Amino acid sequence: MSTYVVTVPGTFLDAPSDAAREALVRALRPADPQGTGFGEAEHLDILTVYPGTPAFSLKLEVEADTAPAAGERAVGLATGALGTAGIPAESAPLGEPVITGLATD
Template sequence: MTTYVITVPGTFVHGVSDEARAGIERRLRPQDPKNTDLGESEELSLLTVQDDGMFVVRVEVDADDRAGAESEAVRLVSGALRDNGLTDRDAPLGPAVVTGIDSEF
């Protein structure tokens, strides 16, 4: 099993309330990349939101391979958005990418 830091970009089409933003962060807190060496050294933020509504979520995921890690990250982020009342149309996601890998041998 390998630990990946995955970056998932997206856009809040209609903006996002402080309450929804806090809820998203709370739901994703167990996957915070600050728990990894990469996240700590790079000072990665769990959720970064720009003024224009574009956002980036960075999560830590354990998976057997890159594709599995990316899929799991999108599932986690989509779920956190949905749990905070945001649909795929309110906050469409871009393709997930691997930001870092921490292999345990």
């Protein structure tokens, strides 16, 4: 089992409220990459919204046996957190996950 930091890109087709963004970050807090050595070193944030665009990215720490499994797990966490925050999946489509860090046991 390995620990991965996975970046999941997305687009807010309907801009979420500040409260919804806060709820999204709160829902993802258990997967915060700050708990990893590379997360601390790189000052990774769970949610990054790119100024002047509807684009965003989520950086999540997940444990998995393979990179594809880590990507699937991260997308599942992101989808669940968006729902918990009241952001419908159709208003925030997600892109392909990218492995941005790896720590093996």
